[in-house]
Amino acid sequence: MEKxxxxxxxVLIPLISLLLAALLSALVILAIGESPVEAVNLMITGAxxxxxxxxxxxxxxxxxxxxGLAVAVAFHARMFNIGGEGQxxxxxxxxxxVCLYVPWPHWSxxxxxxxxxxxxxxxxxxxxxxxxxxxxxxxxxITTIMFNFIAAAxxxxxxxxxxxxxxxMDPATARFPxxxxxxxxxxxxxxxxxxxxxxxxANISLLVAIFACFVVWALIWRTRLGYExxxxxxxxxxxxxxxxxxxxxxxxxxxxxGALAGLMATNNVMGEAERLVLNxxxxxxxxxxxxxLMGRSHPFGVFLAAILFGFLYQGGAELALWTSIPxxxxxxxxxxxxxxxGALDNMVRMPLEKLFLGxxxxxx
Amino acid sequence: xxxxxxxIQVFDSTIRLATPLLLACLAGLxxxxxxxxxxxxxxxxxxxxxxxxxxxxxxGSVWLGLLAGIASSLALSGLHGLASITFRGNQLISGVAxxxxxxxxxxxxxxxxxxxxxxxxxxxxxxxxxxxxxxxxEAISTVPIIGPIYSxxxxxxxxxxxxAFLMVPLTWWVLYRTRFGLRLRAVGENPAAVDTAGVxxxxxxxxxxxxCGVLCGIAGAYLATALQAGFVKExxxxxxxxxxxxxxxAKWRPWHAMGACLLFGLLQAVALRFQxxxxxGVVIPVQVMDALPYILTVVILAGFVGxxxxxRAGGEPYVKER
Numbered sequence: 001m002e003k004x005x006x007x008x009x010x011v012l013i014p015l016i017s018l019l020l021a022a023l024l025s026a027l028v029i030l031a032i033g034e035s036p037v038e039a040v041n042l043m044i045t046g047a048x049x050x051x052x053x054x055x056x057x058x059x060x061x062x063x064x065x066x067x068g069l070a071v072a073v074a075f076h077a078r079m080f081n082i083g084g085e086g087q088x089x090x091x092x093x094x095x096x097x098v099c100l101y102v103p104w105p106h107w108s109x110x111x112x113x114x115x116x117x118x119x120x121x122x123x124x125x126x127x128x129x130x131x132x133x134x135x136x137x138x139x140x141x142i143t144t145i146m147f148n149f150i151a152a153a154x155x156x157x158x159x160x161x162x163x164x165x166x167x168x169m170d171p172a173t174a175r176f177p178x179x180x181x182x183x184x185x186x187x188x189x190x191x192x193x194x195x196x197x198x199x200x201x202a203n204i205s206l207l208v209a210i211f212a213c214f215v216v217w218a219l220i221w222r223t224r225l226g227y228e229x230x231x232x233x234x235x236x237x238x239x240x241x242x243x244x245x246x247x248x249x250x251x252x253x254x255x256x257x258g259a260l261a262g263l264m265a266t267n268n269v270m271g272e273a274e275r276l277v278l279n280x281x282x283x284x285x286x287x288x289x290x291x292x293l294m295g296r297s298h299p300f301g302v303f304l305a306a307i308l309f310g311f312l313y314q315g316g317a318e319l320a321l322w323t324s325i326p327x328x329x330x331x332x333x334x335x336x337x338x339x340x341x342g343a344l345d346n347m348v349r350m351p352l353e354k355l356f357l358g359x360x361x362x363x364x
Numbered sequence: 365x366x367x368x369x370x371x372i373q374v375f376d377s378t379i380r381l382a383t384p385l386l387l388a389c390l391a392g393l394x395x396x397x398x399x400x401x402x403x404x405x406x407x408x409x410x411x412x413x414x415x416x417x418x419x420x421x422x423x424g425s426v427w428l429g430l431l432a433g434i435a436s437s438l439a440l441s442g443l444h445g446l447a448s449i450t451f452r453g454n455q456l457i458s459g460v461a462x463x464x465x466x467x468x469x470x471x472x473x474x475x476x477x478x479x480x481x482x483x484x485x486x487x488x489x490x491x492x493x494x495x496x497x498x499x500x501x502e503a504i505s506t507v508p509i510i511g512p513i514y515s516x517x518x519x520x521x522x523x524x525x526x527x528a529f530l531m532v533p534l535t536w537w538v539l540y541r542t543r544f545g546l547r548l549r550a551v552g553e554n555p556a557a558v559d560t561a562g563v564x565x566x567x568x569x570x571x572x573x574x575x576c577g578v579l580c581g582i583a584g585a586y587l588a589t590a591l592q593a594g595f596v597k598e599x600x601x602x603x604x605x606x607x608x609x610x611x612x613x614a615k616w617r618p619w620h621a622m623g624a625c626l627l628f629g630l631l632q633a634v635a636l637r638f639q640x641x642x643x644x645g646v647v648i649p650v651q652v653m654d655a656l657p658y659i660l661t662v663v664i665l666a667g668f669v670g671x672x673x674x675x676r677a678g679g680e681p682y683v684k685e686r
Contacts, residue, residue: 028469032476080456128662138665139674141456142612145403145605146658146665153655161649289460326475326482331468335461343447343458350451 004356014294014301014341016348021336028332034325046318047311055185055200056317060284061310062202062267065209067288068306069216070261072297076220077253078233083129083144084261085285086151087122091262092269093158094121096276099176100163110180114266115208122262123255125151130254134247140254148285159278172277182271203271209306212260213299219256220299229253261285290334293341309334372512374633379521380591381636382629383528384409384583384600388607389614389621390528390535391579397539397616398572399552399677400448403459404440405580406604407466412437412584414470417484417595418477420491426589429491433588434581440466441577449569452681463604471597482597484588493522493590522590524582531579535618548572552675555682565682583607609661615672628657 026036047053067084074081081087094117104110129143159171168174182203189196220226232239232249240246264284269276287309294308295301316330340348388405395402412433420429440462447458471482478484498519505515539545547568551558555565587603588595606628613627614620634641635653642648664672 028472032472080454082456082460132662132666136665136667138662138667141403142608143662143665146609146662149602149605149658150655150662153651153658156654157649157651160651286460286464289457293457324475324479326471328468328471328475328482331464332472333468335464335468338457338464339443339447339461343453343455343461344451346451346453 003353008352008356010296010298010301013345013348013352014296016352017340017345018294018337020340020348021333024336025329025333029325029329032325034323039319039323039325042319042322043311043315046322047314050197051195052197052200053314053318055197055202056314057307057310058185058202058206059200059267059272059310060313061306062206062209062271063264063284064287064291064306064309065213065303066264066267067261067285068291068295068302069212069288069299070257070285071288071292072295072299072302073216073220073229073260074253074257075292075297076226076233077229077249078236079133079250079253079257080141081126081144081254081257081261082141082289083126083147083258083285084288085281085283086144086148087125087258087261088264088268088281088285089151089155090125091118091122091265092276092280093155094118094262095265095269096163096173096176099180099270100173103177104179107180107182111182111204111208111266111270114180114270115263118262118265119259120262122265123259125262126254126258127251130251130258133254134250152279156278159276163276170277173275176270176274180270181274182266184271201272203267205267205271208263208266210303212263213303216260217299225252261288287334290338290341294337368509369512372516374630374637376517377633377636378626378629379517379525380629381632382625383521383525384587384591384603385607385610385628386528386622386625387524387531387579387583387586388604389610389625390531390618391576391583392608392611393535393614393616393618393621394548394572394579395576396611396678397552397675398548398569399555399675399680399682400444400569400573400576401455401459401679402444402573402576403456403608404444404462404466404604405576405607406600406602407459407463408437408440408577408580409584409587409604410463410470410598410600411440411466412581413588413599414474414484414584414595416581416585417487417588418474420487420589421478421485421594424490426487426491426493429589430582430585433585434578437581437584438574438577441573441580445570445573448681449566449573452683455679455681467598470595474595474597484595487589487593491589492593493524493586495520496523496526522586524586524590527582528586529622532618532622539618544571549675552677555677559682559684569682580604606657609657612661612672612674613657613664615664616675631656 029036029039047057067088070084071081095114098113098117125147129140129147132138132143133140163173164171165174185202186196186198188204228244228249231242232244236246268280273280291302291305291309294305312330312333316327319325320327388409392402392405415436416429416433419432420426444458444462447453448455474482474484501515501519505511539549547558547563551565551568559565587599610621610624610628613624631653635650
């Protein structure tokens with residue numbers, strides 16, 4: 001017998017966790033002497049009140065969809081991939097190489113190639129921790145943390161010593177050629193008569209991210225591989241009895257996860273910066289953890305949670321601009337969401353389960 | 365002779381840089397030996413660094429600062445304990461949350477208290493830990509070899525450095541020579557056995573997490589009030605993770621932890637002093653030095669050179685059988 005109805009598990013618990021996080025954030029804002037109501041108003045007008053705000057919200061959301069999906073796929077195989085940040089950095093390297101060193105005739109072909117390269121590089125960066133987890137039993141969390149730092153040092157080296165144009169002091173690559181410029185939402189929506197902000201960075205990779213949500217959904221719930229991943233995640237011994245190879249599932253799930261994290265580079269590197277800079281990921285790999293937890297590892301949940309976090313990021317930037325609340329408020333909210341939806345899940349769940357059991361007894 | 369002077373200087377800065385690593389590493393050792401994984405060392409250090417510097421700046425007393433640092437780190441430990449012991453949540457996720465909480469809260473509170481862009485005012489006078497000069501350090505500093513080693517390398521560090529290095533034998537003694545230590549190690553390997561013997565698993569694990577909080581607090585206070593003079597945003601700069609790496613490198617043993625922290629401290633000191641190292645034609649870029657602690661840890665974890673096996677019950681919440 002289920003302890004509580006499915007809708008409570010999928011909708012009610014994340015909502016209550018979010019509410020708790022919001023409540024505590026409001027207390028934090030109060031404690032530093034600002035008004036939470038005003039802050040929320042400012043965030044809503046800043047992030048959702050104009051197409052400019054929406055453009056930034058959706059741009060951030062695109063990043064978070066990719067990294068959220070990456071964490072979610074690994075969660076299904078009961079692995080915690082903290083390495084999204086490093087994998088996304090490497091994805092950026094792949095995108096930069098494709099865009100800089102190959103003369104593309106049209107952005108559409110370049111985008112396909114960039115997708116392939118970023119997935120390849122991201123997956124490659126996840127491959128070593130995956131192999132070590134599968135074959136040598138090294139804990140994936142520790143190895144992926146280490147690989148984030150190694151990725152940062154590696155990227156630093158590549159940008160400072162190898163890819164930096166001659167005469168430039170800035171540790172960044174040259175600007176990508178005009179031909180690989182991805183159409184922004186402004187350029188996409190103008191032909192159908194919608195006037196979207198020109199300055200906002202949201203671009204066609206948003207569609208890639210939404211497409212990736214569909215693909216991940218199909219993969220996890222509609223394919224044999226997805227079934228094996230979920231079976232392995234539920235019970236390793238059960239999966240082994242069913243003839244599923246733990247080594248294969250561990251490696252394949254991590255490769256998919258790394259590829260998804262790498263794909264993020266099509267948005268932030270190719271779509272927005274149009275060159276590779278240091279720290280281009282800006283922590284999006286870690287926000288993926290909050291997004292996946294909040295979205296209950298379901299692609300649709302990830303989609304919604306990514307938009308929520310996109311809103312928080314753009315709203316937080318507006319807050320920092322107009323009030324004395326620094327941008328780090330968002331980091332606190334993010335921490336609280338991870339805390340309540342992840343680590344303190346049982347604190348919310350246990351009383352609810354009791355409540356639903358009590359209700360059911362009452363009915364019978 | 366000039367080479368010797370350089371060597372002494374590099375080793376001196378190694379000791380300074382190894383101290384926060386060592387304190388955090390021993391902190392992690394207590395927690396993980398009791399079966400509670402802690403990737404929130406970084407966050408606890410950061411929180412302690414801020415509150416120690418803030419309180420030292422306001423009161424002018426570095427000792428009050430140290431206490432405040434320890435208290436703030438303990439508060440985060442309590443949260444970690446609540447999530448991973450009481451509510452049996454995922455210890456790794458809890459650690460991630462704690463890191464973000466510290467990264468955000470420190471800047472938020474710093475901005476609200478001091479309005480200096482997320483930093484504290486610079487500390488001076490009684491707001492900082494001052495170096496302790498050993499007796500006769502001045503007198504024998506001219507003696508060749510021994511003089512500089514004694515007066516430059518060993519003498520002249522803040523008291524927290526000596527505390528950190530004294531913690532190593534103390535930790536060894538507690539873990540391997542006391543009843544508490546035996547139980548602590550047992551609860552990380554087989555909590556059910558400890559429970560059967562009538563000892564509280566929850567109590568032991570909270571004790572371990574609390575010790576971890578105190579040590580992380582000292583580490584953070586050292587960063588902000590001894591190594592540097594005040595708090596700046598993100599000042600731990602990944603040290604919590606290097607300490608975690610050192611802990612694995614040392615395979616969760618106190619003396620080896622000291623060795624690993626000194627090694628990683630040396631790497632930091634060398635990277636700080638020389639940018640790119642020219643080894644007769646082959647140039648080692650500074651980024652290699654940055655990445656080396658992590659690469660070494662992955663190699664050790666991979667088990668190709670002496671496999672690192674964590675405490676058996678690590679990361680798993682303990683559920684009494686019903």
